[in-house]
Amino acid sequence: MNNTEISRIFEEVGDLLEIQGANSFRVRAYRMAARTIGDHPEQMADLFAANPRQLEEISGIGKDLAAKIKTILETSELPQLTELRLEVPAGVADMLRIDGMGPKKTAALWKELGILDLDMLKAACESGQVAGLKGFGEKTAKKILEGLAHVAESGMRHDLAEAKFLSDSIVDALQLVPGVHQVSAAGSVRRRKETIGDLDVLVTADDSTAAMDCLGTHPLVEKVLARGETKQRVRLRGGMEMDLRVVPAESYGAALQYFTGSKEHNIMTRRRAAEMGLKINEYGVFRGETSIAGRTEEEVYQAIGLPYIPPELREDRGEIQRAEKGTLPKLLELADMQGDLHMHTTATDGTASIREMIDAARQRGLKYIAITDHSKRVSMANGLDADRLRAHWKEIEVIRAEYTDIQVLRGIECDILEDATMDLPDDVLAEADWVIAVLHYGLKQPKDQIMARLMTAIRNPHVSVLGHLTGRYLGKRPRAPAAMDLKEVLKAAADHGVMIEINAHPSRLDIDDLGAAAARDLGIPIVISTDAHATTGFDVMQFGVFQARRAGLEARHVANAQEWTTFKSLLRSNR
Ligand SMILES: [Zn+2]
Ligand SMILES: [Zn+2]
Structure with missing residues (x-):
């Protein structure tokens, strides 16, 4: 159990307690603990292993919570949460995923209208029942309906960080099984899509039993759903499902190519093979009955006259044509990143000091950073006014x-x-070295107003970059992007020399891959930033790089993949 997972457990306890109407101090204690653990630079498991007493000494934890962390570490679960899940129906907790729905509103709908799931909620909004409830009204009911539509659209998908963690953990475990030779994740997690439905893992093995036994008893697996000769399906903790496939070595590359997708990309490869008189499927590339390739993905692509195409590009967005012409991009790598231009300290809502953030950045080999705390509008985070900012x-x-x-x-x-x-x-703003302009509030304003706001920022000569441009949120409580004409915004940014951020936080990944590609096409330098709120916050840079790779970006397109002197020359004030 890592800190993120322990933190999620406490967060859920806090949410469910609040829905139940528990004492607000108790609720807050769990939320604070969730945050403290999530941001803590050392793993709870390590602290506990070194000396169990250490947990109690973390500020905001104390004896009670330390005992709960111990239970989680030893048993991978918290009985209190299991009980709460029985008391609060799962459909009620789902309501928290709707934009603008907190535990208080959720509790009111559950207890006063008897609403037990999202379908009932939709019906109650449409019948006017919700609007009639005290403290709700027409406007709120309408907002809930919009939020419901967004949740339905995004489905029960999981963010890439969670999916990658689960997938990597299981791939690592399978790699250690005697008799297992090759192991790889396939599917959308391998293509680094921002949200993931199910997971796929492929292995080659002397016999499938050992691999399936390993998966079946893995601590991250909640239940084995099905097990056959070559395929096993399991449900993982947190609700994701995973398929394990045992494939013959001579088909491994073909299977990996097939199960990595995307479906659209594979339609194109199949069509190309057919035009060459070949057949391509999960077992190999065939001429008539004879297999001519299949052992590796490289071999498979080569058989249809193409160079290897990186998984992030396999979306049928012109990659086949580019591969054919030999113009595939040389994609950005995590190791290319030289700087990080978005982070917070204890001056606002960060958990580390200026010095701690600088030291952590140096440890990661970064050559330049920008400290970017919040401005005063973000009063929740103790945002800075002019005087405090200057100090x-x-x-x-x-x-x-x-x-x-x-x-x-x-x-x-x-x-x-x-x-x-x-x-x-x-x-x-004129005194700043680096200004990130962002929308945090009023994201539901009409398009004209959002555009007016963005234009204000773009025209301001001191603004360096637009941060998390669309305001979308992919996390547990998803939020739709603000209404805007993205093309027009990007064009104005290009004209005024304003950069565009890929916010690397897995819940944001904003601007997305298509937006980043559009910005690149306009010659706008992209900045990939972590928005770190703790020294561990730098870890999410990889997800920003994945998104950039999906956009087909090379190092030369990314401002903070350049050396300091080059980056400096890109600053608006230096051009
Ligand atoms: Zn922000
Ligand atoms: Zn920020």
């Missing part, structure tokens, strides 16, 4: 002078307010 920047200046091997920019994540003005005056 914060002074502090950064003093600390950065001590370092010779890393450049530290004095930045700000400045809100673009609902009335289309910036949250900080121009003279303050």
Whole structure:
């Protein structure tokens, strides 16, 4: 159990307790603990192994919660959560996934209208029952209906971080099984899609029993759903399902290609094979009855006259034609990343100091960073007004002078307010080294107003980059993107020399792959940033890089994949 998983358990306990109407201090204690654990630089398992006492000493944890962490570490579950799940119907907890629905509203709908799932909720909104409930009204009912449509659209998909963690853990375990030779994840997780439905893993093995026994008894597996000669289906903790397929070595590459998809890409490869008088399927590439390739993916692509196509590009977006012409991009790698231009400290809602963030960035080999705490509109996060921001920047200046091997920019994540003005005056923004302009509030405003806000930011000469541009959220409570004409926004950004961020947080990945490709086509430098709120927050850079790879970006398209001097020359103030 890693910190993220323990944190999720406490978060769910907090949510379910609040739906039940538990004491607000108790609820808050769980939420705080979830956050503390999620952001903690050391693994709870390591601390516990070294000395169980250490857990109690973490601020905000204490004896009670430490005992619960111990239970989770030892048994992989928390009986209290199991009980809560029985008391609060799963369909009721699902309501929390709707944008704008907190535990209080959820509890009211459950207890006063007897709503038990999303279908009942939809019916109650349409019949006017919800609008009639005290504290709700027409507007709220309409908002809930919109939120329901969005949840239905995104389905019960899981974010890439969760999917990749589960998939990697199981691939690692299978690799250690004697008699198992090749192991790989396939499917959309291998293509690094931002949300994932099911997982697929392929192996070659002397016999399938050992591999299937390993998966069946893996601690992340909740239940074996089916087991046959060559295929096993399991349900993992957290609800994802996984198929394990045991394939013959001579078909491994063909199976990997087939099960990695996408379906659309495979239609194109099949068509191409047919035009060449070949047949391609999960067993190999065939001329008549004779297999001519199948052992490796490279071999499979070669048989149809193509170079290897990286999984991230297999979406039928022109990759076959590019492969044919030999113009596939040389995709960005995580190791190319030189800087990180979006992060928070204890000055606002981060958990680490300026110095701790700088040290953590250096440890990861970063050559330049920007400290970008929140502006005052984000009062929940103790956002900075002009005076506090200037004092914060002074502090950064003093600390950065001590370092010779890393450049530290004095930045700000400045809100673009609902009335289309910036949250900080121009003279303050002019003093910044790096300004990220963002929409945090009023994301449901009409398109015209959202566009007016974005144009304000783009036209402001001090704005360096638009951060998490669309405001979409892929997490447990998904949020639809703000209404905007993306083409027009990108065109204006290109004209004014404003960069576009790929926010690497797995719940955001905003701007998405298609948006990033469109920005690249306009010559806009892309910045991939972690939005770290803790020293461990830098870990998510990989997900931003995956999204960039799906957009077909090369290192030269990404501003913070450049050396410091090149990056500096790209800054708006230096052009
Ligand atoms: Zn933000
Ligand atoms: Zn931020």
